[in-house]
Amino acid sequence: MANLLSIEPKSESISEQDAHYNTEILAAIADNEISRALTLVHEAESIGSTTARTTFTDALKKRNETVVLSEQEYNQEIIDAISVNEIAKALALVDQAEAAGSPSARQTFLDALDNNKTPQTRVEVKKDINQQIKDAVAAKQTxxxxxxxxxxxxxxSTTARKTFVDALKARDGQ
Structure with a gap:
């Protein structure tokens, strides 16, 4: 396996290499690149690191604690946006929360919609989702x-699949 950092064992001491790997592990976790971070842990351990795994697990625990706190804040923001019928804002918050690792933002959104029970809300959500589908297809994010x-x-939704197909045809000029 090739070293991701291309650290030459002869040019640096093990503690210097450890420090480099730990820095890269922290950066990978901060960028939500968990598999890359784990690869770095394995590389570091293969050259004798005794701190890489601890750095990885501690950073992951801290990241997860932060996501839980942010998740509660996102969920409240989603509920607040739905309560004043700001559906586009609520959907944007769902996307942000999910990108941060929230497992409950989408369900919070749906529950808030159900509790709000505004008929217009469902129509706006359908339009927003269909627009997001069109935008993703146009950006070649299939x-x-x-x-x-x-x-x-x-x-x-009964229109999402047709929206997707129509957007593909439009993008490809068919």
């Missing part, structure tokens, strides 16, 4: 568009 289609269909 995987993201398909995820949105799946989410929309799981939420009862």
């Amino acid at each position: 995987a993201k568009a398909l995820q949105l289609v799946n989410k929309a269909e799981s939420e009862g």
Whole structure:
């Protein structure tokens, strides 16, 4: 396995290499690149690191604690946005929260919609999701568009798949 950092064992001491790996592990976790961080841990351990795994687990624990606190804040912001019928803002918050690792933001959004029970709200959500699908297809983010289609269909959408296909045809000039 090639070293991601290309550290030459002869040019630095083990403690200097440890420090470099630990820095890179922390950066990878901060960038939510967990598999890269784990690869760095394995590389560091292969050259004798005794701190890489602890750095990895401590950083992951700290990151998860931060996400839990942020998750509660995101969920409240989502509820507040729905309560004043700011659906686009609520959807943007859901996207941000999910990007930060929140497992509950989407369900909070759906629950807030159900509690709000404004008929216009469902129509706006359908339009917002369909627009997000169109935007993802236009940006050639097909995987993201398909995820949105799946989410929309799981939420009862009957138009998401057609929106996706139409957007693909429009993008490809068909």
